[in-house]
Amino acid sequence: MELQDVEPNQLWEGLEGLWIQYGVSVISALAILVLGWLFARLARRALRGVLSKREVDATIAGFLASIVYMLLLALVVITAAGRLGIPTASFAAVIAAAGLAIGLALQGSLSNFASGLMLVFFRPFKAGDYVEAGGVSGSVKTISIFQTILITPDNKEVIVPNGDVYSKPITNYSSTGERRVDLVIGIGYDDDIDKARRLIEAVIGEEKRVLAEPAPQILMLELADSSVNFGVRPWVKTADYWGARSSLLENIKKRFDAEGVSIPYPQRDVHVHQVGSAAAN
Numbered sequence: 001m002e003l004q005d006v007e008p009n010q011l012w013e014g015l016e017g018l019w020i021q022y023g024v025s026v027i028s029a030l031a032i033l034v035l036g037w038l039f040a041r042l043a044r045r046a047l048r049g050v051l052s053k054r055e056v057d058a059t060i061a062g063f064l065a066s067i068v069y070m071l072l073l074a075l076v077v078i079t080a081a082g083r084l085g086i087p088t089a090s091f092a093a094v095i096a097a098a099g100l101a102i103g104l105a106l107q108g109s110l111s112n113f114a115s116g117l118m119l120v121f122f123r124p125f126k127a128g129d130y131v132e133a134g135g136v137s138g139s140v141k142t143i144s145i146f147q148t149i150l151i152t153p154d155n156k157e158v159i160v161p162n163g164d165v166y167s168k169p170i171t172n173y174s175s176t177g178e179r180r181v182d183l184v185i186g187i188g189y190d191d192d193i194d195k196a197r198r199l200i201e202a203v204i205g206e207e208k209r210v211l212a213e214p215a216p217q218i219l220m221l222e223l224a225d226s227s228v229n230f231g232v233r234p235w236v237k238t239a240d241y242w243g244a245r246s247s248l249l250e251n252i253k254k255r256f257d258a259e260g261v262s263i264p265y266p267q268r269d270v271h272v273h274q275v276g277s278a279a280a281n
Helices: 008-053 059-082 088-105 107-122 164-166 193-206 240-258
Strands: 130-133 136-143 147-151 157-161 179-181 184-189 218-224 228-233 233-237
Touching: 008 059, 059 107, 107 136, 107 147, 107 164, 130 147, 136 157, 147 164, 179 184, 179 240, 184 193, 184 240, 193 218, 193 228, 233 240
Parallel strands: none
Antiparallel strands: 130 136, 136 147, 147 157, 179 233, 184 228, 218 228
């Protein structure tokens, strides 16, 4: 039967049947997408609010809310596809294949993402801590899913991939409120050891930032090539570390100079021998 042989009433009935068969499905699928998207946004906002009221860290709250949002969107898309008659199993297989291809292309980014998850949930440090991570030392400015931003002592901003941060040892200097200052103070072999110890104790006692507990230690560390070395180990608040360390070194040097105690430096004696000069004459 050719198109010109079809009566108008039959054509209209055919179009009406197609509309009833497919149009309703398309409209319902669009409605599912729109309403599902709105619901996902509301759920993300509500979850952030709940986590914020419970004083959950903002980084963790944002990450969890984003994960929930993406999962809800994926569920909405699959539901809409099923309403259109698309087999959801095949649709899920396509999504999985696309995810695998993207994953292979973004191996480095996925590694950073996985490391970001570990940093977010295990929290080896937080914003504001002074750390050594990924071969960089500085104060933590931001911890994101893919990277960590550190501010170095000379005020440089360093962006470190989370993969590098989590795959190497992390030293957190701010995790405890107290920190030990380790100094090596050398005196000459001809100097009075007891006198030097008393002078060091006096300087430590005058430094107000040194804590009484744990008690400072002054130990005989080693008999080195050019000096007798003391290990000086007072404790200070973490925030006072650099100021107290500098002050102790300066005042110990001044006190030794005033009391006639030497701080030796490496020396080498060179002896020159003339060999064969007598034979040449």
